[in-house]
Amino acid sequence: MMQSSLIGKIEKAKRYAQEPDRVTFYELAVKFRGENSDYKTSYKDGKWNCTCSFFSKWGLCSHTMAMEKILASMLPQEALTTPQNGTLR
Numbered sequence: 001m002m003q004s005s006l007i008g009k010i011e012k013a014k015r016y017a018q019e020p021d022r023v024t025f026y027e028l029a030v031k032f033r034g035e036n037s038d039y040k041t042s043y044k045d046g047k048w049n050c051t052c053s054f055f056s057k058w059g060l061c062s063h064t065m066a067m068e069k070i071l072a073s074m075l076p077q078e079a080l081t082t083p084q085n086g087t088l089r
Contacts, residue, residue, distance in 0.1 A: 023074045032063045039063055046078045 016022055029042040035050065041050045041063045048055075048064040055061040060081050070079055 023071045024076055025071060025074055025079070026076065028067075030070075032066075032068070034063060041067055043067070043075075043079055046076070048079065048081065 025043060027042075027044045029040060029044075032039045032041040032050070037052075039051045042048070048060065048067075050063045051062050052063060054060050055064065064081070068075065
């Protein structure tokens with residue numbers, strides 16, 4: 001009985017994994033390996049943050065924009081700060 005329950009959960013997990021729009025991040029922190037150093041890139045309370053020097057000046061950077069691209073359909077609308085000119089998406 002337990003095996004059939006587990007099989008059902010595995011099948012459901014496979015289906016869910018193919019539907020990323022079911023997931024919306026509201027908090028996330030990652031170590032981003034940049035070309036020159038590692039950075040902590042995070043999303044919390046509707047705002048991106050990154051420990052790279054570019055982010056501190058501009059409020060966005062290649063690391064946060066890459067995360068937006070990677071997580072595209074799983075981010076809330078307010079997390080999408082990349083210019084809408086189509087060059088990144």
